Amino acid sequence: MPYIPLKENLPGITGLLDYRKDTALPIRELTQILLRGESTLTEGERELIATVVSHGNECAFCTAAHTAAADLLLDGASIAEKVKSGSESVRVSANMKAMLTIARAVQKNGKLVTPEMIDEAKGEGATDRELHDTVLIAALFSLYNRYVDGLASVTPADPAFYNRLALILKDKGYLPSENRYADL
C-alpha cells in the first residue's frame, strides 16, 4: 500500500504525477524533451537507457514499463531484456554500448563516470550532446525510481498492464493529455 493516499486506478508513477501536478508538469516536460525530442539517439535507444537505470535501481514498475516501451519502439525484438542482463546483443551499436556503460555508472553515482568511459564513447562516435543526454536521462530515472519506490506506489503484477502503458508512452509521449490513462 502506498505511504500516501494515491488514486487506486493510477498505479506506479501515474498516481504520483497526479498527486502533485505543479511538480509533475516540469518532470513530464523534461522527460518529453529527453526521450521524445530531437536527438541522434533513437527513441528506442533512449528508452534502453531508462531501462538499464531502472533495472540497476531495482525499480520493478519503471523497469517493466520502459522495457515494454523500448521493445515496442525497437520493433519488439526483446533487446531490452538482453540489455538488462548485461549481454548487449549485436543489435545494439558500439556507441550505444558505451552509452549504457556510462548510464550504469551514473545510476550508482555521477562521480563514477570516468574519462576512460567518455573516451571510449567518443571513440565510437558519441557527440557531446549524446553524452549530455545520456547522463541526464540516467539522472532523471534516478529521480523517477526513488519517487516510485520511496512512496511505495503500487506495482501491478500483470505484464499486460505494462504493454498498455508502453503503447500510451509510444503514441502520446510524456506530456499531460486528455484522458491519458483511459486505456490503462
Place this chain on the structure above:
Amino acid sequence: MPHIDLPSEYPGIRSLFMYSPETAKPLNDLVQTLLHDPETSTLTPGERELIATYTSSLNECKYCASTHGAIAKHHLNGNVRVVQDILQKNIHKAEVSDKLKALLHIAAKVQDSGKSVSPADISEAKEQGATDKEIHDTVLIAAAFSMFNRYVDGLATWAPDDAAVYDAIGEQRAREGYLTKPFIVKHPTD
C-alpha cells in the same frame, strides 16, 4: 575538466544550463516550485533547502551541497551552524524540529534507494506531525537531488573552492528564486 565542452565562466549546474537551455527550463521550473515558492508546501523554503543540502551532501556533490547549504543559510536568518551540521550529516545535533529530523531521515533513505524507506520511517514522521504532503515533498526533493547531483558530477562540471562564491549564489537564489540569470564566476585557471 568537464567531460563535454561547457562554458567555463559558469560552475556546476549553471554550466549545464547554459549548454542546454531547453532542458534547463523544466529543471529550473521544478526547483522553483519544489524548493522556493512559499505557497507550494507547508515546509518552509529553508527546510526544503536543508533536505536538498543533506541529500547532496550524502551524494558527496560538492557544488550542490555547498550551493544549497548557502541558500538554506540565507533563508534561515544566517544560521550557519544548522547548515554545517547538515553538511556534516550530524542530524541529531542539528537545531531543527523533530519533524524535520524525521523527514531528513526519510531523505537519507531515498538517497540510498527508494526501497530503503520503511513503514516505520513514515510512522515516525507522522508521529512528529508530518503530513502526507510533507512526506511526499520530502521524497520528491531527495529524489530530485539524486538527479541533480548525478547530472552535475556525471559530466564532471567544475566546483569553486571559494566559500564566498557559494555565499553570493546562496544570497541571490534565496532572494530571487531559480528563474533569474546567474552571475559569471571566474574559473581559477582562466
